[in-house]
Structure formats: structure tokens, C-alpha cells
Amino acid sequence: MKKPIQAAIMGVGAYLPDYRLTNAELETIVETNDEWIYTRTGIKERRILKGEGQGTSVMAIKAVQELLKKTNTDPADIDLLICATVTPDMVFPATANIIASEIGATKAFSYDLMAACSGFLYALTTGSQFIESGMYKKVVVVGADKMSSIIDYTDRATCIIFGDGAGAVLLEPTAEDVGIKDAVLRSDGSGSKFLYMPAGGSRRPPSVETVLAREHFAKQEGAAVFKFAVTNMAKAAVEVMERNQLSAEDIAFLVAHQANKRIIEATANSMNLPMDKVLMNIERYGNTTAATIPLLFWDFEKDLKKGDNLILAAFGGGFTWGSIYLKWAYNS
Numbered sequence: 001m002k003k004p005i006q007a008a009i010m011g012v013g014a015y016l017p018d019y020r021l022t023n024a025e026l027e028t029i030v031e032t033n034d035e036w037i038y039t040r041t042g043i044k045e046r047r048i049l050k051g052e053g054q055g056t057s058v059m060a061i062k063a064v065q066e067l068l069k070k071t072n073t074d075p076a077d078i079d080l081l082i083c084a085t086v087t088p089d090m091v092f093p094a095t096a097n098i099i100a101s102e103i104g105a106t107k108a109f110s111y112d113l114m115a116a117c118s119g120f121l122y123a124l125t126t127g128s129q130f131i132e133s134g135m136y137k138k139v140v141v142v143g144a145d146k147m148s149s150i151i152d153y154t155d156r157a158t159c160i161i162f163g164d165g166a167g168a169v170l171l172e173p174t175a176e177d178v179g180i181k182d183a184v185l186r187s188d189g190s191g192s193k194f195l196y197m198p199a200g201g202s203r204r205p206p207s208v209e210t211v212l213a214r215e216h217f218a219k220q221e222g223a224a225v226f227k228f229a230v231t232n233m234a235k236a237a238v239e240v241m242e243r244n245q246l247s248a249e250d251i252a253f254l255v256a257h258q259a260n261k262r263i264i265e266a267t268a269n270s271m272n273l274p275m276d277k278v279l280m281n282i283e284r285y286g287n288t289t290a291a292t293i294p295l296l297f298w299d300f301e302k303d304l305k306k307g308d309n310l311i312l313a314a315f316g317g318g319f320t321w322g323s324i325y326l327k328w329a330y331n332s
């Protein structure tokens with residue numbers, strides 16, 4: 001269905017820290033090995049943001065600055081900036097406020113959106129509403145996470161999958177038949193016991209006890225999350241395809257959250273999509289939570305052509321999950 005005003009992604013920027021945490025280095029930290037990590041997850045290395053006082057905003061600011069440069073956008077023209085993250089610089093103010101101010105988005109209002117690994121899908125859908133309604137013309141959507149700040153590097157089942165990174169896109173209105181077409185978004189809070197950070201919130205504020213019990217780290221029951229992820233990410237992707245009468249032949253690429261190569265393969269399989277239509281960079285960056293999808297756009301920007309049908313899909317903490325159908329809007 002073509003809407004009167006469509007919101008389209010008109011550019012992408014990203015930032016990855018220089019430090020590479022390889023499987024070989026992880027072997028020196030926890031009882032694991034390269035073969036196990038690679039065969040179970042598809043990951044070889046992840047990037048880590050090092051240095052004192054370096055929060056998620058540091059990466060996000062660099063990603064947005066690159067985006068503004070590439071799209072020749074004056075930051076004073078930005079109407080709204082949304083930052084999807086579960087690792088904000090601080091609980092408040094919002095990391096989005098810090099980013100907007102640092103990049104010179106003087107006119108924009110800005111806020112954080114927390115939906116874990118589905119954060120970018122939620123934020124993209126939210127941002128696009130402001131464009132489609134005719135209210136705004138330039139919306140920046142950021143997905144950024146410094147997962148290394150909440151990862152327990154004594155927990156071998158969790159520490160091997162996560163990395164740090166940031167990606168950002170610019171949404172603008174278009175009258176052409178491109179842009180964000182449809183979204184299937186879901187959440188189920190009963191999944192919170194399988195993937196969560198026990199302390200640091202209002203229910204269990206920080207104390208000596210919570211620190212000693214290592215409760216300020218992400219806890220994940222990997223096998224349970226894996227099962228839900230495989231089923232629900234695939235279901236959402238198939239639902240958005242069926243709703244828009246799309247078959248596998250109509251789709252140029254699946255752009256899926258990079259949590260585990262096996263989950264992505266299972267999703268592609270449910271969609272009857274061959275693996276050469278699946279964008280993948282998990283091997284190099286691991287799971288960067290809200291940043292995985294914009295990082296895929298950034299990495300494969302040259303392969304994306306105007307008019308390409310893309311299916312985005314994600315699953316993560318909450319549980320949150322969903323899929324988006326969009327038509328890519330430009331050739332780079």
C-alpha cells in the first residue's frame with residue numbers, strides 16, 4: 001500500500017570502535033574456544049569501546065556526524081532524534097539529548113527508546129510516523145549500544161556474543177513509491193526472566209550487595225532465548241511478507257538482527273530465502289544490540305539499490321520482536 005507521504009531512509013552513518021576482541025583473546029578470559037564460538041554463533045570478533053568515561057553517546061555522535069556529512073544535512077534542520085539503546089550514558093538525561101546537543105541539532109527534540117535488540121525497529125517505526133503524519137521533515141534514528149559496559153566477562157555463555165557499535169539513519173518524506181511500507185511489532189514481558197539486568201533500576205537499586213552479586217550485568221538463558229528468537233523472528237518476517245503479498249523472489253535482502261548466525265539462517269529458511277539474499281556481518285561485530293541493523297545498511301550500502309524490497313527482522317530482551325518491510329530509496 002502506498003501512503004500519501006512515505007518515510008524513507010535517505011542515508012546511513014555508523015561508528016565502530018577500533019579495538020577487536022577476538023575469539024583467541026576470549027580464550028584467555030573464559031573457558032572457551034574459537035571453534036565452539038564460531039560454530040555455535042558465527043562470530044569471530046567484536047569491537048570494544050575502551051577508555052574511561054566513554055559512553056554510548058561517544059559512538060552515536062560519530063555515527064550521526066558521518067550521516068550528516070554523507071547526506072549533506074545541516075544539523076539545525078533536524079526535527080527529531082531518537083536513540084534506541086539499552087546502554088544509555090546515564091539513566092537520565094537521555095543519551096539522545098546528549099547526542100542532539102553535541103551534533104548541533106538545536107531545533108530538535110530527542111528521546112531514548114528502550115526495546116533491547118528490537119530497539120532499532122521500534123525507533124524506525126516511531127520516527128517514520130512523524131514523517132508520514134506530515135509533522136516533520138528530518139528525523140534521525142540511532143541504534144547504539146556499548147554492550148561491553150553490561151557484560152559479565154566471567155559468563156562464557158553470554159560474553160562471547162556481544163560487542164559495541166553505533167549506526168544512524170536519516171528519515172525524510174518522499175512522494176515516490178519507496179520507504180517504510182509496513183511493520184509487525186510485538187512484545188511479551190513474560191520473557192523478562194530469560195534476558196535482563198537484575199539491578200540498577202528502581203526495583204533493585206545499586207548497592208554493595210548488588211555489585212558483589214554481579215547483578216549489574218546482562219543475564220541471559222541462552223537456550224531459552226534462542227528458542228523464542230527462532231520461532232518469533234521467523235513468524236514476524238513471514239507475517240509481514242504475507243500481508244504485503246511478497247514471495248521470496250520479490251525480496252532483495254533479509255536484514256536481520258545479528259545475534260546468532262543460526263537464528264538468522266532459520267529465519268531465512270522460514271521465508272524460503274537463499275542465503276545469498278541474507279546480509280550478514282555478525283562474524284566481524286558480534287551482537288551490538290540496537291546497532292546491528294543500521295550497521296548492516298552501512299556495511300552493505302553499495303549493494304542496496306533503489307526499489308529493492310528489504311525485510312528487517314529482530315528479536316531481543318523484553319521479549320521484543322518484529323519485522324519491517326521497506327523499499328530502499330537510493331543508490332549510493
Ligand code: UT7
Nearest residue numbers: 031032033036117156157160222223225226229259260316
Ligand atoms: O540478541 C538478543 C537475543 N539473544 C539471542 O538471540 C541469543 C540466543 N541464544 C544463543 O545465541 C545461544 O543460546 C548461545 C550462543 C548464547 C549459547 O549457545 P547454546 O548452543 O544455546 O549453548 P548452551 O547455553 O545451551 O550451552 C551448551 C553447552 C553447555 O555445556 P553442557 O552443559 O552441555 O556441558 C555450556 O556450558 O555449551 C557450553 N558453553 C560453552 N562452551 C564453550 C556455553 N558457552 C560456552 C562457550 N564455550 N563460550
